[in-house]
């Protein structure tokens with residue numbers, strides 16, 4: 001039976017709707033977003049559609065994951081445009097709360113995934129992942145999903161959410177969807193909208209660095225220092241780009257790796273102008289047999 005499309009605005013209203021759908025035997029998928037939807041988000045919605053009876057899109061620009069000097073005020077907001085795009089992917093419900101509904105006065109409880117939140121983006125964005133984990137936990141409580149779909153572009157975020165779900169027994173399947181890229185390799189991101197044409201051209205250096213490292217791995221290179229140097233080279237050669245970090249890490253624990261023997265991901269954050277872009281690539285998906 002089709003569900004009439006509806007926008008829910010409070011956690012209580014959303015949860016009542018989700019409880020009803022669960023009682024009715026429906027399998028619920030949620031796709032949490034902060035809006036500014038692009039093809040990458042639509043790929044998440046299509047994945048959710050293929051796996052569930054009910055697809056819930058959440059749009060919430062979560063203030064607790066922005067640092068004091070970050071772009072909360074100028075984060076792009078276009079609910080009508082986002083919903084029009086999302087409805088082409090067949091969503092059933094949208095949960096679009098205001099900040100006051102999500103964080104009542106006096107809210108002081110946070111979820112922290114202690115170790116995974118520390119390195120990489122966590123090092124330059126203190127508090128960011130506590131904000132992410134907390135809001136995702138709240139979105140899960142409101143939407144009561146059987147599964148949730150996230151992009152692999154936010155690699156550390158996905159690892160943190162998987163760990164939170166495991167550690168706190170949420171009983172929700174977490175599905176990761178591969179990065180969607182433009183023809184020139186640049187990963188789709190809501191932040192690409194901030195780039196001037198020159199900066200957009202310069203942004204190619206992130207995926208070029210990852211590609212250089214992946215090619216070296218295919219030719220047998222295992223040394224992390226060599227791989228990192230190869231990945232950094234095109235970025236360092238681009239005057240508009242400045243590296244925040246480029247690192248090779250264990251795919252699950254996010255601990256540093258010296259040699260490519262365990263499953264490994266190369267992840268990076270790079271400022272292009274004032275816009276901080278992230279990208280990653282799994283360089284070794286199976287451990288080396290001994």
Ligand code: PAF
Pocket residue numbers: 032033034060062065132135136154157
């Ligand atoms: O990836 C995002 O858009 C956000 O971090 C998320 C998961 C929706 C939490 O606000």
